[in-house]
Amino acid sequence: MRTIDLRGTTLSPSELRDRLPRAEVDIEVATERVAPILATVRADGAEGVRRLSEELDQMVPHSLRVPREVLARSVETLPEDVREALVEAIRRARLGHEAQLPTERTTAMADGGLVHQRWVPVRRVGLYVPGGLAAYPSSVVMNVVAAQVAGVESLAVTSPPQKDNDGWPDPTILAACELLGVDEVYAVGGAQAVGMLAYGVPGDDAANACEPVDVVTGPGNIYVAAAKRAVMGVVGIDAEAGTTEIAVLADATADPAFVAADLISQAEHDPAAASVLVTDSTELADAVAAQIEEQVRQAKHSERIRAALGGPQSGVVLVDDIEHGLQVVDAYAAEHLEVQTADAAAVAARVRNAGAIFVGPYTPVPLGDYIAGSNHVLPTGGTARFASGLNVHAYLRSVQVVEYTAAALEEVTDRLCVLAEAEDLPAHGTAAVIRRR
Template sequence: MARAHAGDSSVETTVADIITRIREDGFAAASAYAHDFDGVELDRLRVSAQTIRDAADSLPAETLDALSTAIDRTRTFAEAQRPETVTTTFPGGATVSLLWEPVSRAGVYVPGGKAVYPSSVIMNVVPAQAAGVTSIALASPPQREYGGMPHPHILAAAHLLGIDEVYAIGGAQAIAALAFGIDDPDPERALPAVDVITGPGNIYVATAKRLVRGHVAVDAEAGATEVMILADSLADPATIAVDMICQAEHDENAAAVLVTPSASLLGAVSAELRRRAPTAAHRERVAAALGGPQSALVLVDDIGHGIRFCSAYAPEHLEVHCENADAVAAQVTGAGAVFVGATTPVSLGDYTAGSNHVLPTGGTASFSSGLSVYSFLRNVQNVAYPLDALRPLRDTVRALSTAENLPAHGAAFDMRFAASDRASS
């Protein structure tokens, strides 16, 4: 199966130059990029608290209620993820513990291109808050139609979450600013660096995250969105077609793939797509996505074959429209999120399922995970050995330090016994 085109080496060169300019020229570089890429003249990076409040006040009540519902459900699931300290005891009163601590500061990026994603504000901020992160910076592109500020829906979601540190900066330059910081005597033009960066974005954002990885932690290099639907002969072709169109409206590079052992279902879905896609609100985008090499209708031998196919592809989203959907879903070994049963659409996960919609794409679900509380935590191993617990290990440590030709290691261990050795001699 083909994947969406992920760009070329020229993108990496361009992004590397952007990162260098941000590091060297700070706000001046950010302002220049805002002029060139966003068509706005920036006199500050930080969005005022009043602007954030005004954005929330301007939203219809039903939109605010919907965002609040999404926040509540996402927070309920995120808070349930918080891990407990694990402690193991050894003879002599020794303990080894695994402690979980939040990072000090997180940076959240929310794009503002073809669509506006206040839901992404929720999906990134809520797990950070549930993890215990107390300093969260949100960056989103300045919008010309909103006076050089991020989209009001983004600001409103930030307000509902209690986030007042929001910056009008987008693209690779935002990732660079979050990673390395922008120092400026004017606090409205400064941006303190963060410890971890999360959030979706285009190929320039994804490339920037790859290039700053190691200096800061990043969640993933998110690519074009994907849905794969595993369905048997009893599945409803209209529902499947609508779900494929739902994903295709995100982006021209979005992938929508049906996997089925039923030739009749495949034909019926194909017919439904031909009928429905031309009437979609974003019909040009949908047509490009469904017509691209990354989208397909795949005929497999049986459901077992389909399970192996889906696991190997490792889609961002997998819907299971099968009899005994629970049992089928349990056999899939690669997917960012699995939506079990025809009544569970991906769009539910995008907004109010309680799950997180920041998920691995491009096959990376075979080895990486979606955003969660763990994305904002680090573990610390706490080791405490009293002398009575050390004594039985004395010969073991000496033997290992000798085997590795690191005699100072053995000497450091023996030093703990110096006083008791003198007392016994």
């Protein structure tokens, strides 16, 4: 991992962002590449999706929709320990997401003048689950539970077809859907899956048709992110989630073996994954480097990990002290931020920008990936400065219901007319005045 020495510098947040490691991603090129894919789906429906699957995934599933019996069989063949782990992950995710539900309130602006705050779930959502270098049943849990807790009535899950599963998505992904009670699952991946969800695939054959959705959520590669950007406005999206990233803010009290293991855990996802250590201790940085070398030798995906840790998106950032480190991690705005310092909770409480914050030596990011009860679909690429992780609000709409009596309207009619005249919209005032008796 390369070293970026920021000690002795005083940089603005934008200047810090320019100096920090970041993946070299060209979303514009990806957007150009997905445009014809989306156009094909929109124009040619199921046949277009099948052609794209053959071209891009080198396989065409027997049908776009996974048959009911295939879903049922996936649970029957699921190892018992995996089943138990998924059931517990689902239980904890429900508890975590139920805590996010907003409260409906009524505010009395005056006697007889009420504004009700309602939260209404969207009717139908499409949930994308990646299936490239690894299968992610955990992403099924994260997407589906948040939508179910929000009250969404119609859910469609889509995931890439797999050659070693007869063209259906990975069996653990299918089993997670079955355990969650989702029976509308499609063997479609990439940008064509996003297009199918956004535009719909009409037809009388239920096995090769898909009703369009209102919201598309879920992580994916750069092409999935570009496709979500392209269809935004046709549908709602959660975010343009890209390749995973972790930042660890650590001082001399951190255990170098823990820090190294956590950096490696995210590098394992993808050669483009970002792993960043921010520390004021050169001794810790050296010890982490030694631990990384030792642990990577023993890792199953060592080649992938080495590529990620050696890429421009990863590195060690040296800072003057933890105060300086907080400025750096806020500028970086990591998808996952670990705080492994003395008094970690107090330091973490001062962090402004992060998708999710993991506090102390016994809260590694993989806990959040699977079973902490939080959601692992999080903003990447610095977008945590303005975006949130996936939660029930992605599937809820705020609707204000305004209810005034004649007396309550009369009380504010003169002021309403003043504002209407100030904006040269006198008919607005007339709509209130005409109700005077």
